Amino acid sequence: MTVGQFHVLLVEDEPAQREVLAYNLEAEGYAVRRAENGEEAMILINEAAPDLIILDWMMPLLSGIEVCRRVKTRPQTREIPVIMLSARSEEVDAVRGLDTGADDYVIKPYNLRELMARVRTQLRRAHPSASGDILNFDDIALNSETHRVSRADHDIKLGPTEYRLLVALMEKPGRVFSRDQLLDMVWGRDIYVDTRTVDVHVARLRKALTGQGGSDPIRTVRGTGYALG
Numbered sequence: 001m002t003v004g005q006f007h008v009l010l011v012e013d014e015p016a017q018r019e020v021l022a023y024n025l026e027a028e029g030y031a032v033r034r035a036e037n038g039e040e041a042m043i044l045i046n047e048a049a050p051d052l053i054i055l056d057w058m059m060p061l062l063s064g065i066e067v068c069r070r071v072k073t074r075p076q077t078r079e080i081p082v083i084m085l086s087a088r089s090e091e092v093d094a095v096r097g098l099d100t101g102a103d104d105y106v107i108k109p110y111n112l113r114e115l116m117a118r119v120r121t122q123l124r125r126a127h128p129s130a131s132g133d134i135l136n137f138d139d140i141a142l143n144s145e146t147h148r149v150s151r152a153d154h155d156i157k158l159g160p161t162e163y164r165l166l167v168a169l170m171e172k173p174g175r176v177f178s179r180d181q182l183l184d185m186v187w188g189r190d191i192y193v194d195t196r197t198v199d200v201h202v203a204r205l206r207k208a209l210t211g212q213g214g215s216d217p218i219r220t221v222r223g224t225g226y227a228l229g
Contacts, residue, residue, distance in 0.1 A: 006123055006171070007031045007185065009050035011041040011067065012085070013059045021054070024112050025119070031185070038062025042070065048181050049077055052123055055102070057086035065100050072101030081122035085110070127171060135170040137228060138217065140209065142170055154212045161186060162205040169218065169228035178225040202226055 008030045012018040015036070022032045033050065035041040039061045045053075053071065057064040064084060071077045084102040098105055103125075104118050135142040139152045147163060149156045158166065164186045168177065177185070179195040186201075187193045206216050219227045 006051045006127075007033065007048070008119070009033050009035065009041065009044055009053045011035045011038065011053065011059070011064065012056045013037055014056075021112075021115075024116065025054075028116055028119075030119075038064065038067045041067050045071065045077060048184060049080060051080070051126065052119060053080055053082045054119070055082055055084050057084055068100045068102050079126065081126050083115075083118060083122060135167070137170050137173050139214065140170070140217065142166060151209060151212065151214060156208050156211070158205070158208055161201050162208060165201055165205055166209075169226070173228045176221045176224055176227040182225065198226075 006029075008025055010018060010022055010025065010032055012021065012034075013036050018034055018036065022034055025032045033044055035044055037059050041053075041055070042062065044050075053067075055064040055067055064086075068082050068084065071080060071082060078101070081103045082101065083104045083106060085106050085108060087108040103122055106115055106118065135144065140149070141151075142149050144167070149158055149163065149166065165182065168182060168185045179198040182198050183193055183195060187197075202218060206218050209218070210216055217228055219229065221227060
């Protein structure tokens with residue numbers, strides 16, 4: 001499975017567990033955002049929907065169960081996989097968590113390797129086009145292992161920023177990303193870059209993708225951002 005630019009929202013109120021889990025997720029190649037309570041989690045989800053949520057059950061202000069319920073009842077977020085973490089080992093609690101919409105239920109203390117495997121499984125189910133090392137969209141192919149990009153069997157040379165931008169768009173074809181979302185995904189949340197920089201790199205990516213013929217696969221959504229297809 002290609003990790004690529006997958007974003008995981010980790011919601012855990014216990015600082016030590018949060019940092020250990022975040023460290024392991026980042027070591028796997030995921031981009032991780034952290035929240036220490038349910039209210040903070042909802043703010044982050046509203047800012048930019050993650051690809052997967054790891055959610056502790058027992059938290060202050062807003063419980064994991066309530067966060068999961070809200071995520072799964074909103075059309076724009078209900079497809080996001082949710083892995084619920086809980087020290088509650090009774091079967092009735094697991095059933096309640098799954099009934100709320102959680103896609104998986106993991107009992108604490110958990111095995112980190114097993115949890116990482118469950119993360120990969122949920123992302124594979126949610127993003128089947130990202131399975132393996134190659135992403136495809138129409139006649140465009142991107143090999144994440146070799147960083148080779150081709151269109152209609154013609155190699156395309158991309159700079160590192162254009163490559164990361166293409167990965168972000170190809171992992172979710174059809175989804176419209178705002179300039180701020182693309183800045184976070186491609187440049188990182190801790191780096192200040194003007195949103196106009198996104199337009200410059202999208203233009204470069206378009207030029208590279210259409211350099212040997214073919215229509216422009218990147219759609220501009222006026223007042224919002226960009227989408228592939």
